[in-house]
Amino acid sequence: MPIHDPSALAPDLSHPATPAAFAEAALRSLRPVFGASRAVFSDRHSGGPGRMHFINWPSWCEAHYCAEVRARDPIRSWLDGAAHAEEHGVARLSELRRAALPDEPLLTDCGAAFVLTLALRDRRRIVGALSLVRDAGRGxxxxxxRVLALSxxxxxxxxxxGVTTRCAAVEPSTGDDPLHALTKRESEVARLAAAGHSNKAIARMLDISPWTIKNQIRAVLDKTGTRNRTELSALLGSRSRAKGGS
Known part of the structure; x- marks a missing residue:
């Protein structure tokens, strides 16, 4: 479906007030253009991989991605590295896999097969990534x-x-708080993990499965930019000392 005037998409994208709503509106607008049945949006405006929003996926897919795929996802590696060059603003998963993981399946048995990712910038910094996903039968x-996506x-x-500006206007300032990107439950898990409790112990305390705790720990490390529990403990300790001295 050719688009002679890209600004024709503007009405559908002018009102969303959250990253998730933005992703849903973008998929509605772009679905007939690219034949995409679902999308994933990575909100990176606060730095790092940020919060991910899965649009039109089965409920179990996000947990599976966090547990099994995220650590080896070539799209994530591309966004962290090569995508910072302006000429690399759009990429196909098939191309990235040929360079990184040619024989390893990344998409699970839920009908998805092909991905086109657009890196969104504010000035030169990547603040978001919209991945459009096609089912296997679409090719x-x-x-x-790719050229149309670039345009x-x-x-x-x-x-x-506009979405991030509206969010900043209604959210309280978080300053340099390393936990600002965490959910309430992730913050709770982070403090327990930093205190030395095992996944099983945290699961018992919070009455949650150890598998869920494992996923939340991984999310905490990603969002805080720490590599392990030792670094997480040091980060939380420095934050606590800074608060005590203020």
């Missing part, structure tokens, strides 16, 4: 899709910039 994205990217960047 892979091609060079025409639409400035509109998406402008729309998402």
């Amino acid at each position: 892979d994205f091609d060079e025409r899709d 639409l990217r400035p509109l998406l960047e402008m729309a998402f910039g």
